[in-house]
Amino acid sequence: MPKYGERLISLSVNEDFWYMQPRVSVIWLNYNSAKFLSLALHSLKSLFDLDYDNYEIVIVDNASIDGSFEVIKDFAERFKPSSVRVRFIRSDRNRGYSGGMNLGWLARDPESKYVAFLNNDLVVYSLSLHGIIEYMKSETDVGAASGLIYYGDGRTIYSAGGVVTELWSAGGICWTLSENECYGKDRPHYVTYADGAYMVVNTEIVKRVGVYGKPFIDKAFLYFDDYVLGLLLWNKGYRVRYYPIKAGLHYAHRTIKPTINYFSIRAQIALMSVMKTRFRSIASLYLLRRLSIHSTLCVRGVKRSCEIVRAIYDGLSLGSYTKRYLGTLTIYKAPYLRATNEELKCFILGLCKELKVTFKDLYIRKID
Secondary structure (H helix, E strand, O other): OOOOOOOOOOOOOOHHHHHHOOOEEEEEEEOOOHHHHHHHHHHHHHHHOOOOOOEEEEEEEOOOOOOHHHHHHHHHHHHOOOOOEEEEEEOOOOOHHHHHHHHHHHOOOOOOOEEEEEEOOEEEOOOHHHHHHHHHHHOOOEEEEEEEEEEOOOOOEEEOOEEEEOOOOEEEOOOOOOOOOOOOOOOOEEOOEOOOOEEEEEHHHHHHHOHHHOOOOHHHOOOOOHHHHHHHHHHOOOEEEEEEEEEEEEOOOOOOHHHHHHHHHHHHHHHHHHEEOOOHHHHHHHHHHHHHHHHHHHHOOOHHHHHHHHHHHHHHHHHHHHHHHHOOEEHHHOOEEOOOHHHHHHHHHOOOOOOOOOHHHOEOOOOO
16 A cells, blocks of 8 residues: 555655745535544545645535534644644535535635645545646646545555546546556546546636636536536647546545436436537437336336436436537547447447546547
């Protein structure tokens, strides 16, 4: 297991000039974390221990009702470093990832050149923010970036950035692979999107491209967030990067387990409405087939099918809403995963397995 400060490659940093570090706002999102409170506090403590001298933490609570916010607030007030400003934002309702992070974005220090978004089930490595920022400072056209994120065991990779496919699926590069299996992890790469579990964005770039200057679509709630931002950045002429910085440990899906299926289907259907690929002509046939099958099963009392039908209709609504603001996005301006005949077949039949992708699988157009 890597130490918190370990990096995949070394960086040249003059520690005497800490005052030259750009201001960063770290937005940490909480919702009903009482069941994994020790982990949430560990995540927050890891932010206090960041080896970075010019940052603030904005804690956003999505209207928790389990008492976790009060415990977190007390913990932060007692243990935060004197040099780090910590602010608390309490939402009036659960706005999901997109809406909650947008609240933190609006509350950020106006002097922050970069903003980091962090889940409350992720423990950061102490030098990770420093390393990512050093890379981003040298690449001024990069709108978003992330590093190498592990699962909680510290060995299995959660993501090395993210990729979107021609068939409207999204997933982490090197997901569930070991370090030895993750081809290309030791150097920077262009990726479709930075992973929203721990993502750093360039404030000015996001203000230029985002809807009302915000990084996410408020209405999206869950899952229709980091990859939409990544696609938007590429379509507007900016880049998204994976950097070989060991970022942290992600103990995934502690907050949203019961709702994963609905929101993941809803997000994919919305993406089909927004993102143009060479397979767009089959999207309608795909939707009709799924609706026909699950509507019939729903009438027969299959609750999961009823949830899928609701997710499809809600996804179409979200896609239409998003398209009004963002227009049509094309996958071909970003790095992407090409679909094979076998993948097309499984997509049509609805029998696709989870993606396991490394950097050598990505197709990237020529980037100047």
